[in-house]
Amino acid sequence: MPKIFVLHENAEWMAPLRAALDTRKLAFEEWHLAEGAIDLSDAPPEGVFYNRMSASSHTRGHRFAPEFTGSVLAWLQAHGRRVVNGGRALELEVSKVKQYLALNAVGIPTPPTQAAVGADALRDAVRKAETPFILKPNRGGKGLGVQLFQTTGSALAEIDKGVFEDAPDGTMLVQRYIAPAEPVIIRNEFVGGEHVYSVRVDTSGGFLLCPADVCNLPDSPQGFQVCPADGGAAGGADAGARPKFEILPGFTHPLHARMTRFLERNSIEVAGIEMIVDTAGKAWVYDINTNTNYNPDAEAAAGLTGTDRSGMGALAAFLGRELEQLHKLAAAD
Ligand SMILES: Nc1ncnc2c1ncn2[C@@H]1O[C@H](COP(=O)(O)OP(=O)(O)O)[C@@H](O)[C@H]1O
Ligand SMILES: [Mg+2]
Incomplete structure (x- = not known):
């Protein structure tokens, strides 16, 4: 069978x-x-x-x-x-490089990005980049190793310390920092190629935003992680404030149609697509998770637990x- x-x-x-x-x-x-x-x-x-x-x-x-x-x-x-x-x-x-090229092919905006292999190439890329910018590994994961730099000098100093030498595929990205209108990102969840829901993730506690419960432990490193499987206890919102992960009921976005096309063209059926809306209201997609986790607390709060509308x-x-x-x-x- x-x-x-x-x-x-x-x-x-x-x-x-x-x-x-x-x-x-x-x-x-x-x-x-x-x-x-x-x-x-x-x-x-x-x-x-x-x-x-x-x-x-x-x-x-x-x-x-x-x-x-x-x-x-x-x-x-x-x-x-x-x-x-x-x-x-x-x-x-x-590979975020491959993600961005495939997203651009269907007209989805991604933050301007340079990819570099080797410390000297990375220094050159950093000197070329407008500040502020983000350094992050091409093969990402849970926001680990994602860093925001306000100045060229501070990034060069980190590179001199060898901090970026352990990127899993040797490739580092230098990327424009998209200043968000609010300290949040939106993760759009798709299953079977269709939009299930979008979740708002508070990034004020850092960039480590994995939604899985197991990733939202009080001792998780602070940085730029956004994994949704986390319970949402660590980082981000204070008690009483909005939760770190919050499902936006009925949320749709003009980019959703292009996201669906992107998924279809690339034979991806399950994905969480992350975007940031800047101060001018423009949305930028910067990360695709084809292995996706869903935040249980956010689903419970939205009344989705146990239904076919949960992730x-x-x-x-x-x-x-x-x-x-x-x-x-x-x-x-
Ligand atoms: N270009 C950017 N501008 C602003 N914030 C960013 C940018 N890139 C990453 N971040 C922040 O860092 C977090 C982790 O980065 P991401 O690219 O999703 O890496 P990972 O693949 O490790 O999840 C994002 O969710 C976001 O909060
Ligand atoms: Mg991410």
Whole structure:
């Protein structure tokens, strides 16, 4: 019997998806791809394969998980398996350069960016950039290593300290800082290529904005992290103020149609697309997460918990529909 296979490298981020799949009584198996082996002469099992490999896997010691996942996805796709977020999604997940070029191709604005490999090239890029600017790794993750600089000199001093030498793919980006109208970003969640909801994330506590509960611990580093799986306790809003993660009911944006096109053109079915609205009201997209987490507190506050309109609910329902398609095809044979 075909089932759902979830390709990932972070067991902690699996719990909410597991629960949503279990509730819907969907048969699934997890493939933890931090390490492993495949025999290219074998045929993969039958099923719906959902890839949620993360760009931040190196921060959990899984440095080669994306590379291994790339091999596994190529093998699955060569056998014509139904893959959700396949090779192209992975390619974009681990490269902001590729994200920006693909976004621009459908007319979505991205902050002006230079990419540099090597300390000297990075210094040259920094000297060329207008202040203030952001330095961040091309292969990102949870906002780690994202830094804002007000002056060229302060960035050059950091480069001299060797702070930027451990970018996972050796590539650093020098990017225009988009001053937001409010200290927030908006993350637009898509499942099955369709907009599920948008969530407002308070960035006043720093750039580490992972929405997963496990990422929102009081001791998480302060910087530029925005992962939604976080409970939202750390950083950002004070008690009594607006929560760090807040779903915006009924929110739509003129860029949504282009985002949908972008996803379709790049064969991405599940993604969180992050944007900043500047003081002139213009929206800039600066990060795509094809492995996406959803904030449980924000979903509870919006009354979405346990429904097909929650992130994991929509995802599990979508995977279930895809599995049903496979069952129908098998029965017709
Ligand atoms: N160009 C920018 N202008 C303003 N803020 C930015 C910019 N780039 C990143 N940030 C802030 O840093 C956070 C993390 O950066 P991001 O590009 O999303 O990296 P990651 O892939 O690690 O999540 C963003 O959510 C945002 O708050
Ligand atoms: Mg981000």
